[in-house]
Amino acid sequence: MKIVFPTCCGVDVHKTFVVATIITTPADSLQPHYQKKRFSTFNSDLNRFADWLLEHNCLDVCMESTGKYWIPVFNILDRRGIQAVIANPKWVKAVKGNKDDAKDSKWIGDLFRLGLVKSSFIPELDxxxxxxxxxxxxxxxxxxxxxxxxxxxxxxxxxxxxxxxxxxxxxxxxxxxxxxxxxxxxxxxxxxxxxxxxxxxxxxxxxxxxxxxxxxxxxxxxxxxxxxxxxxxxxxxxxxxxxxxxxxxEKYDSQIDLLCTIPGIERNSAITIISEIGVNMGQFTSSKRLCCWAGLAPGSNESAGKKKSVRISRAGVYLKPILVQVAHAAVKDKNNPYYALKYERIAKRRGKKRAIIAIARMILTAIYSMFSTGELWNPADLYKIDMPEHLKEQQLAKAIKQATRFLEKQGLSVT
Missing domain, CATH: 1.10.287 (Helix Hairpins)
Structure with a gap:
């Protein structure tokens, strides 16, 4: 496999100490060199940890998001200009029965060195x-x-x-x-x-x-x-x-006003949404990635040709409830019936619970687009996105065919 980070560090974080392993891969060899060291989580020792990384020219660090214990380490490394990647524990989990603190840090570093670790979204300090x-x-x-x-x-x-x-x-x-x-x-x-x-x-x-x-x-x-x-x-x-x-x-008043143009969103909801996803959508590659991060996308779980449960994940513990609350308000908004019509159509086929999750995802997709382009919420533009021209033509042809068949059953001729 291709080596993405020739020099990197894997960190196993605990409450009172961290175990770090610097992995260096020489240009003329595929055999990596490992250096392990243990530090306490006091600020003085974390600064010594940052000095050790800079001494070995290691500017890329990966650690798993263990509760809140990773945050002090991240703060120190961020101030020292070291890029820290926070990984979801399920992506870097080691095999049971053959793991300890040193082996865990080495395993995290090996995965990160080959580019197999996805970075979690960490917004800016404010x-x-x-x-x-x-x-x-x-x-x-x-x-x-x-x-x-x-x-x-x-x-x-x-x-x-x-x-x-x-x-x-x-x-x-x-x-x-x-x-x-x-x-x-x-x-x-x-x-x-x-x-x-x-x-x-x-x-x-x-x-x-x-x-x-x-x-x-x-x-x-x-x-x-x-x-x-x-x-x-x-x-x-x-x-x-x-x-x-x-x-x-106060500095986000323009973004708050922008979000308040969406049906169902008021000021407190807008502030909560901004506090969870920020205002810079460049940190998400697409709206689909954002919806997946928020726990509003169905999973992919198939084996041996059999599809198992594809229910949404438990992600977005704080963001998902506020979006569902906004969705409930949006489908009851009589001034803007766009989401109400969408909800009725989906609820007939998939049920009310799935329909409200679908509306929450539509709203989050609209938020991503609005923050990316700076445009106000406009249902006319959303209709164009939801129904491209070629699909409109197919739907029109189908409607004409059904109407013709109905009139012929009533004994009328259609010219």
């Missing part, structure tokens, strides 16, 4: 920082939802069925009633009715019926107050994260 913030916001939002569920369950176990009457347990009227029930005061139906606002006043009898016969112990009241305080605290944290994110994305 996008990586933005990604950390948006992912943290996602976690905080999940925690907020969990606290809402705990708050509602706390009243359910106390025989308060208020959630069956009101649409939102955190609305103005519902909040006033729950705060009143969780207080130490005695219950007064008249006071409870006075807390209702607007349309909920019409349901006063139903609200009292859902509360009647409740029993909340002092300890349960204290737990409800703690849950409420924690929920409010998480909301304040989300507000702080949003302020930090908005400061960071």
């Amino acid at each position: 996008i990586r920082i933005l990604r950390e913030l948006t992912r943290y916001r996602y976690k905080l939002t999940s925690m907020k939802s969990s606290e809402k569920n705990r708050f509602q369950n706390a009243f359910t176990v106390c025989n308060v069925a208020l959630d069956s009457v009101v649409s939102d347990m955190f609305g103005v009227s519902a909040t006033a009633i729950t705060d009143y029930l969780a207080s130490d005061e005695s219950f007064s139906p008249d006071h409870c009715v006075s807390l209702l606002k607007r349309s909920l006043k019409k349901k006063a009898d139903l609200v009292l019926e859902s509360i009647e016969g409740f029993s909340i112990a002092p300890e349960q009241k204290e737990r409800i107050k703690i849950i409420r305080e924690h929920h409010n605290f998480i909301e304040s944290l989300i507000t702080k994260v949003d302020a930090c994110v908005n400061t960071m994305v």
